[in-house]
Amino acid sequence: MSAPLRSRALAAAATALCLGLTASACASSGSGGSGTEGNGKGTITFWDNNGGPDRTPVWKKIIADFEAANPGIKVEYVGIPTKDVQQKYDTAAAGGGLPDVGGVGTAYLADLAAQGVLEPLDDRLATSSLNGKIIKSFEDIVRSSGTSDKLFAVPTSANLGTIWYRTDLFQAAGLQPPTTWDAFYAAAQKLTDPAHNHFGFTIRGGAGSVAQALEMMYAQSGVDTFWNGDTTTVNDPRNVAALEKYVGLYKKATPSADVNNDYTKMVAQFDNGDIGMMQHNLGSYQNHIDTLGKDKIDGVPLPSSAPGSPRTAVSNPVDGIGLFKTSKNKEAAWKFIEFAASHTENSYWNEKAGSIPANTDAATDSWIKDSKPTQVAQQAMNDPNTKIVQLPYYLPEWNSASKAEMEPVFQKLLLGQVSAKDFCDQFAEKLNKAQADWKQRNGKG
Structure with a gap:
């Protein structure tokens, strides 16, 4: 069964299916039933949904702080690479072995909510020290991303699309920061010298390419909503034109190898070569600093469609x-969530990740003032003139459509085998059907 068919089955039946996978691959903290509150002590298992050399040390520090403050609780850490986390959750939901607590992003929240494996946290939050301390817009995005208006995860961070640029290369070329689209495209052209392996931009053509293309499309087009009624705006002519201009950079102002770029390759190529710009979110800031140094890197939010017009930003x-409902020690697990989302720990995590903290107290900490890209991104998100284009994370088919199904088509687009209109029309057809199916399942037709 294909990924999209599996997702539709999960949403329609709200049952856990996992074909060809076994629970033995997952850490276990008990399975079946609805779990128990426990006595607030003992061992809990935490799955980090972005495990790796950048994030694992941060979580281990938070866990050490938590265990010191709660000597009766031990946290078992399991780091899972972000590309594998949804499959891991699906596997564990089907065969048993979900953790007590885990990182959950809104990109796959609908899938987990449809399976009924997450505990609604509204009542716990209402009586918690966190009540009123989480940025409301972040809560709203989490609620809208599930299968109901329930809060299935406590927000910890958010992101914004960013154009990273090499300040040293810009200064040497006499260029201004790419705060307008005209400046961006002019810089991409001026900084390109293929004979010396210099390029103005590096494009993401491999895994994760469609998400970044959507950001570039909507930011340039000014289209400020993802749906026009029940029809997606992905193939709006303004978006098609924006996509044509974006992919037109490939091989003209980018290396030809970019067609296979995933996140790791893109960042390595940008940080270690003579490339002027790349587009990603705030999460790559620390990587850039570690390799280039703070004086050679800066970032700006994706510009508005025209100077003076509202900024249209796709929701990260x-x-x-x-x-998780199956936890046998929900009281201890909730204590860990409260601790991790508290002012000090949430501030620490987001400072290391370069992301926008969800805790309202953390959002005003001094490190944000020292991190210009994060500060500017936070200001852009809070600007009433910024229009956030909410992606339909609530659709169980969203992940499969925007990744496994359309990323190979995006590579064909870069290679000139399909047109921008063909790409957008194919994507729109999948999304319109998914939206119609979702409305029918949920009695919204």
Whole structure:
């Protein structure tokens, strides 16, 4: 069964299916039933949904702080690479072995909510020290991303599309920061010298390419909503034109190898070569600093469609922490969520990640003032003139359509085998059907 068919089955039946996978691959903290509150002590298992050399040390520090403050609780850490996390959750939901608590991003929240494996956290939050301390817009995105208006994860961070640029290369070329689209395209052209392996931009052509293309499309087109009624705006002529201009950079102002770029390759190529710009979110800031140094890198939010017009920003997934229904120690697991989302710990995590903190107290900490890209992104998100284009994370088919199904088509687009209109029309057809199916399942037709 294909990924999209599996997702539709999960949403329609709200049952856990996992074909060809076994629970033995997952850490276990008990399975079946609805779990228990426990006595607030003992061992809990935490799955980090972005495990790796950048994030694992941060979580281990938070866990150490938590265990010191709660000597009766031990946290078992399991780091899962972000590309594998949804499959891991699906596997564990089907065969048993979900953690007590885990990182949950809104990009796959609908899938987990449809399976009924997450505990609604509204009542717990209402009586918690966190009540009123989480940025409301982040909560709203989490609620709208599930299968109901329930809060299935406590938000911890958010992101915004960013154009990273090499300040040293810009200064040497006499260029201004790319704060307008005209400046962006002019810089991409001026900084390109293929004979010396210099390029103005590096494009993401491999895994994760469609998400970044959507950001570039909507930011340039000014289209400020994802749906026009029940029809997606992905293939709006303004978006098609924006996509044509964006992919037109390929091989003209980018390396030809970019067609296979995933996140890791893109960042490595940008940080270690003579490339002027790349587009990603705030999460790559620390990587750039570690390699280039703070004086050679800066970032600006994606510009508005025209100077003076409202900024249209595609919603990046809000990250959060969820409590799983099968936990045998929900009281201890909730204590960990409260601790991780508290002022000090949430501030620490987001400072290391370069993301926008969800805790309202953390959002005003001094490190944000010292991190210009994060500060500017936070200001852009809070600007009433910024229009956030909410991606339909609530659709169980969203992940499969925007990744496994359309990323190979995006590569064909870069290679000139399909047109921008063909790409957008194919994507729109999948999304319109998914939206119609979702409305029918949920009695909204």
